[in-house]
Amino acid sequence: MAPVTRRTSFPKVVIERDSDSEQSSSDEEQEEDETLEEEQEQEEENGVIENAKIEKLEVGFDANRKGKTPITLTLRKVCKVCKKPGHEAGFKGATYIDCPMKPCFLCKIPGHTTLNCPHRVTTEHGVVPAPRRKTSKPLEYVFERQLRHAIPTIKPKYMIPDQVNCAVIRYHSRRVTTLEFHPTKNNILLSGDKKGQLGVWDFEKVHEKVVYGNIHSCIVNNMRFNPTNDCMVYSASSDGTVSCTDLETGISSSPMNLNPDGWQGPNTRKMLYGMDINYEKGLVLVADSFGFLHLVDMRSNHRNGDAVLIHKKGSKVTGIHCNPIQPDILLTCGNDHYARIWDMRRLEAGSSLCSLEHNRVVNSAYFSPISGNKILTTSQDNRLRIWDSIFGNMESPSREIVHSHDFNRHLTPFKAEWDPKDPSESLAVVGRYISENFNGTALHPIDFIDTSTGQLVAEVMDPNITTISPVNKLHPRDDILATGSSRSLFIWKPKERSEPVEEKDERKIVVCGKAEKKRGRKKVDNSDESDDDGFISKLKKPKLKQTEWKLSRCSKKDNR
DNA sequence: AACCTATGAGACC
């Protein structure tokens, strides 16, 4: 095909300019034109631009109107990210092509794109080794002498729940924002959504599910069971209330309401995010979007004491975690880019024991589940951070792991969570933002990461889950992963242990909601299984063969 | 198929 020059083939737009600025405008235009010409020549040499890419558009203005001289602009396809011509960012099929003018979307360092990011291709998935430091602090000495032996150094073989066992499709009416397993009933999963609804699902019986719709008026951010009565669950919501709900009846009370006058505009409205329970003191700890910590006494179900400023005034506190061994020790994190450790026994503004600095907002911070001695944080700078010992040097994290979990206002924030069953306190699970081209489908895996090495132990995905899965919870006792992805819930089990469900290789799926028909999923006769708002169907077998499922494990020799 | 939008954080002034 004959070469096409920009001047003849690019669309032209003629706009009016005031005559006094005409000269300079034309000069600028000329400069711009020449730059474009050079770029275009470069592109043609590289074969980047083809004729098909060039949009034909002629827009004419009346040049003689009001006696103003028209100038001519040319339009061409530009990158939607940087607005510059010569390349285009976006999906090419199922592969996303980054804008080369922007820093890497994964590690945020300029000079390369996600496709060739060194953190993407290494098996360690972007771990930054722990810096060598002096370990001369007395507390670290105590740790080494008295506590280190209690932590096993031999890691078990990880049982990765990597196969969808059952699911409720479009169970909630808005996206799932939080998940919690029942503390004693192994097959009960609680879920909260953006609309304020609370779901209770028995995933062994699959179709036994209920959604309570009148507990909160918007996002449920956190849920915790009452440790003395596992029928009652506390929930913190962006509506500014803490609710205490009876799971049997769905009847709830509000021990705390920070917006007693209702909606007074977005600037005054207080929202509740982080929440945890200090079981020794019988207190619910909950933090708001203005930097304050509030307490609710579980016995009286009333507020207890005054709010304490624990993060920058006016900034959101995104998470609270009580240490599993010493519940008076608190870990909080927030939009002020800090995670902080506190002692509840002397809690006042500015009295934190320790401040852990991050580059961006900290979505979550958790003590390790067994010893409570490690800390894992998820920050919006696309890094997971691990502190190996709260008794050691806390000035900088022991490791930083580059991992794609970007902030997106339309997604629930990603939170990396420990595996509560891993005695070595290494394994963590976190959803991934960027997709992989997986046999022509863009899938967003759920990553299992060995936080002691930064190694990606497994990336699990299912061809039927095409949406991002920011909410993940590992079962406290069983090898089960619960995933909240958009409006749906999924239960994963290890392939080795997946129990055959009626027919081999078929998974139990409950489908709710009208949108399912649109997707062409086959409606089946469910007269004896279905409830009012849904129907049950069997998902088709995976479109991909199992051998093609992407699952990598760290080899045994890598485990000390 | 092509819009529309709910909505959060950061940059900038």
Next chain:
DNA sequence: TGGTCTCCCTAGGT
């Protein structure tokens, strides 16, 4: 410090 503008892999709806 506060208002305003911008924004790269959403998901579901019209």
